[in-house]
Amino acid sequence: MKFRPLHDRVVVRRVEEEAKTAGGIIIPDTAQEKPSQGEVIAVGPGARGDDGKVIAPDVKTGDRVIFGKWSGTEVKIDGEDLLIMKESDI
Numbered sequence: 001m002k003f004r005p006l007h008d009r010v011v012v013r014r015v016e017e018e019a020k021t022a023g024g025i026i027i028p029d030t031a032q033e034k035p036s037q038g039e040v041i042a043v044g045p046g047a048r049g050d051d052g053k054v055i056a057p058d059v060k061t062g063d064r065v066i067f068g069k070w071s072g073t074e075v076k077i078d079g080e081d082l083l084i085m086k087e088s089d090i
Contacts, residue, residue: 003042003077004032004042004044005042005043005044005084006044006045007044007045007046007047008044008046008047008055008057008060008086008087008088009023009042009044009084009086009087010040010042010043010044010057010084010085010087010090011041011042011043011077011083011084012038012039012040012065012067012082012083012085012090013038013039013041013080013082014037014038014081014083015037015038015039015064018064028039029063030065036066036067036068036071037064037065037066037067038064038065038067038083039060039062039063039064039065040059040060040061040062040063040064040065041061041088042061042078042084043057043059043060043087044050044057049059052073056086058087059087059090065090066090067085067089067090068089071083071085071089072084072085072089073085083087086089087088
């Protein structure tokens with residue numbers, strides 16, 4: 001898969017959380033929420049500041065990140081469910 005997001009956009013693959021609690025209780029699929037952590041797959045070159053210069057993003061490919069529950073837009077690329085979001089949503 002070869003693609004590059006624009007500006008300050010970041011492509012994230014969700015990382016599935018454990019289906020079992022620390023106490024050993026198994027959580028059924030119907031009660032689990034979508035995970036709010038993931039791995040950065042691709043990063044844009046950065047946003048433009050007020051002076052017109054590009055501000056490099058703080059995250060890089062391979063970083064593990066936490067994001068808000070409603071952050072990003074879900075997309076399917078090469079059959080894989082991914083999220084595209086602004087760096088500020090992370």
